[in-house]
Amino acid sequence: MPFTAPPIETRNLCKEFGDKVAVADLTLTVEPGEVFGFLGPNGAGKTTAVKMLLNLISPTSGEGRLFGAPLDDPGIRARVGFLPEHFRFHDWLRADEFLALHADLYHMPHDQTRQRIPELLDLVGLTAHTNKKLREFSKGMLQRIGLAQALLNKPELVILDEPTSGLDPVGRRLVRDIIRDLRQHGTTVFLNSHFLSEVEITCDRVAFIKHGKVIRTSTLNELMVGELSVEVRAHNLNSEIISGLHRWCGEVRVDGENLSLTLLVEANLATINRYLVEQGVEVYSFSPQQVSLEDLFIQIIGTDGEL
């Protein structure tokens, strides 16, 4: 099997603006085909990091590579699509002209461009606005056309900086579907976001960044493993049955007919359920609770809000 260089690889990437450190020491690798979430509070250095990847900002020190090529190699960006955070475009262009311009900058052949533009406008739901000037676009529409622009060249790596910040729920669902679709086609996605629910749904792996440093990288599955909690609603509970639960559960809380249990091993869920039924308890609902990414975010990043 030929060696394929990772789409993104950075080592000790650092950016200082004067005496302000925006990115302190960024070391990460994004593997081919994965959807990588880059999480962190506002001002943590996410956008600066992304801009370094695209050579919009040059690092103070450290090194980065896209598909094995140095960041300042312009040729490599032919394989990359990018949607900036503050998507501001030449608003005197029409939607189709805007896409044609950027297709030219990708050096796409004209017949390919002609075919690709309607395809993309359809994908982002802007077909009806093909001939409209971007000046007349709403914020959400601009974000959609920006997304289309980032997909023109059928990139192998798509870098999205807060792609849903200006979108309504319909638009967010659209972005999510597009990301899912990209993953199915083996495209690598680097998603900068502080919309945790979105990251939770779309990402394979996440990195938490704070003060310009990655403080934890983990697959989403690994993150979600840990303590499990179950909410049970049941009749005919008594203290004997409840104390019997301590065999599997760390913590048992009772509030009328509501039971809150925490346990460490997922396999015990079935055992507990069977135990309750065998003890003559009428179980109305038995719902395991996932620890949300938001809880984890707060846990890992902290709530200090100090940046």
Next chain:
Amino acid sequence: MSTFTIARLTFLEAARRKILLAALLLGLLFLIIYGLGFHFLIVETEKSVGNNNLLQLNEIRNFLLMAGMFVVNFLTSIMIVLTSVDTLSGEISSGTIQTLASKPIRRWEIVMGKWLGFAGMLTLYLLLMGGGVMVIVFLRTGYTAPHPLRALELIWLNALVLLSFSILGGTTLSTLANGVLVFGLYGIAFLGGWIEQIGSFLPNQAASHTAVNIGIITSLIMPSEALWKRAAHELQSPLVAALGFSPFSSAYYPSLLMVVYAALYTVITLTLAVLLFNQRDL
């Protein structure tokens, strides 16, 4: 090539923002007014000096042509700075540059593309305006200046110098600061040129020398006025040139070396612009 894509985009922007239309309409208005003014002045002159006094008639024709070209040079200079002063700094501050520069494009291609786009526009503008003035004078009287093409080339180079400088400023300065800088330098060069011209007539040798030196130094800082002075010399009728004084030119005109210097100045300014833009965080 991406340079041409950016040049095309620059043209398209000027067209879409009605800059081309405004320049064209006002240019035509200028030519109409110039043509009418020229016509009436020539009619009056012919009445007073007579149709046969060709020597005197040609002096008047030359003077009016020079006046027209003086305004054309001034307008071309102002137009090129006004239109280009915002092109890099504006795109950087609005963020539109980010989608451009993150494409497989080199930074110099953005700088050169913009330069090329504006250079194309100013060439068309100068041909319309300068060519228009010369054609009006020729059609009405059959008069042509001694070296019209050389004069146009020098005015063109003057505009390219200003364009390159405003592109250079745009790589690091804000739009307003850049405008202040370029117009400031243009003003200094203008002032230096007049100090040199008037000073050269001073009876006091030392003072005259100082004035000329001031002119030389300012034209090294910004060669725009020097290029006009030489363009004016190329347009000047031999008689006035021999007399050595008119409002538009003087006996002292910049040498060919100054033209070479201005060309080099443009190349160096552009190179510097590319280097600075390469380092610029967008």
